[in-house]
Structure formats: structure tokens, C-alpha cells
Amino acid sequence: MKIVLPGGTGHVGRLLQRSLSEHEVVVLSRNPSAGEVEWDGRSLGAWAKQIDGADAVLNLAGRSVSCRYTDANLAQLMSSRVDAARIIGQAIALAARPPVVWLQMSTATIYADRRDAANDEATGVIGGHEPGVPDYWEFSVRIARQWEAAQHELDLTGTRRVAMRSAMVMSPDHGSVFDVLSWMARVGLGGSVAGGGQYVSWIHGQDFVRAVEFLIDHDLEGPVNLAAPEPLPQRELMRSLRRAWGHRPGLPATAWMAELGAWVLRSDTELLLKSRRVVPGRLLDAGFVFEHPAWPEAAVDLVRQRRSSRPVARDAGPA
Helix, strand or coil: CEEEEECCCCHHHHHHHHHCCCCEEEEEECCCCCCCEECCCCCCCHHHHHCCCCCEEEECCCCCCCCCCCHHHHHHHHHHHHHHHHHHHHHHHHCCCCCCEEEEEEEHHHECCCCCCCECCCCCCECCCCCCCCCCHHHHHHHHHHHHHHCCCCCCCCCEEEEEEECEEECCCCCCHHHHHHHHHHCCCCCCECCCCCEECEEEHHHHHHHHHHHHHCCCCEEEEECCCCCEEHHHHHHHHHHHCCCCCCCCECHHHHHHHHHHCCCCCHHHHCCCCECCHHHHHCCCCCCCCCHHHHHHHHHHHHHHHCCCCCCCCCC
């Protein structure tokens, strides 16, 4: 197959490039390296020729969420996602041979902050202004909603469209979420945060790639949750990770300590404190089988990979 990968220079993009190497993968990047195709993520150009005749488009483009949620950064988080989705739709609409499927990255953050029940595609609660959470968290939900809406602005009858509501993709690469969490676990900072009752949804990188391939091959449309079937509280996730690294100690952190740490790391506490309890209803119903459904086993596997291979992935920021 020919797969066009807008925004394929970040952690998830590099993971997909390695795993889909038997196919022709064309990476679109704002800052292209050798073999990549330049685009600006908001206007038509020569890159659009790559869409015409492709079998699949897998759009990952968007500024990294690992940043301080200033007004300027939030605006860039929104525009980098919505503009990219919008212009890809236009390129598909103009193609003489449009791709069969357009997989659009989305996020499990679209769902409400919940601990009482899990969010699947059919019964999940979309977030925004729920009680007891900071008001600015609503902007993350708004970004996700507009990101998905941009995929459906045009009538693309020849192209199946899927919004991949992805949880945290865990791979052993440097710069990944797992890399950051592992660093915390190894230096003794991987304890519970603000009590640790907030749920973490995650997916092993191998299952993420397998789910992408499954979605290319199977006739699913609309939102699909890409998350392992067993989300778990943050304190349990970090306890299992510390155990996988050799029973490391883990100092707990209060909410204000988490805020200080996020400030130092130039990130935001929403990534630590929001309860994301998401399950893959549609994938399971369609017959997808996870190789890594439970976190304790997945953490052991990821630590083993990290110790044995020490892979390196370029973190390019906005793609």
C-alpha cells in the first residue's frame, strides 16, 4: 500500500514508520528531512499530489500537547490540528483517485473527567464544563471536537473516515510518554499524584500499530477509541512501572507539587490530573484482540525493550 503520513516526524509517527516499513510510506513534514515531503499544514501545494492515488492517509499532524497551556500555545494546539485536517480534506476532495480511508488522529481527552464509569464510543460522556475541574480543561475538549469536525466538513463519498481517539501511546522510544514516566519511576518520583485515583488510559505501541492496520483493513467509520481495555488509576500504573524497573521507591506528590513539576518540565497538570477512563468498545466489537491488554504485563515488556535496544526517536515538535 501507499500510506501518506502527515505529521509523521514525532514519536508516534516514527513508531508507525518502523512498523509499516513493508509499505510505501510518504511523510509530510513542516521541517522535512531527507525523503520527506514538505508541507505547511494549512494550504494546498505540491504535497497534495501524494494524496492522489494513495491507499490511505494517516494524519498525525499537530503541535505536541506537552507544553504550558498559555493562550498562545492553546491557540497553536487548535490551529495546527484543525487547519491540517481541513486542508487534507480539500486535497482528498480534489484527488482524481482519492484514498480509500482517511485515519485522523484524535484524543481520548475528548471524554469527560470520570472515575465512576468507563467511556466507550456509544455511552461515553463528552467533556466540557463538568463540575470540579479547572475551566481551562474545557479548551482541550473543544480542540478535540473541532479536530474531529474538520474531518467531516466536505462530502468525501469515496473515502472512509475514522477519528482515532487515542490514549497515551506507550513505546520504549526516547521522548515518548513511557520514557518520561520511566524516568520518574527510576529516580524515585513515580508515586501517586494528588492521591492517584485519576484513571490513566493507555495503549501499548505494538497494539496501536496493529489497531491502525486493523482500521485500514476493516470497514469501520467515525470515532474509534484506541486504548487498552484495562485503564487503571494513576497510583496503580506507577506502582506497576516501578516494579517493572526493579521495585523502585516512589515519592507521592500533592497537586501543588505536580503543578511545580509541570512548570519545570514546561508541561501542564491536566496531563497528570485529568481522569481518562476510556475503553475500546468498537475495536473489541469488531474482533480486534489486544496483545497487551493489561498494564503490569505491558510495563514489563516495555522495560525489557528499553533495556535491550535503547531506541532513539527524533522529537520534532509540530509536524
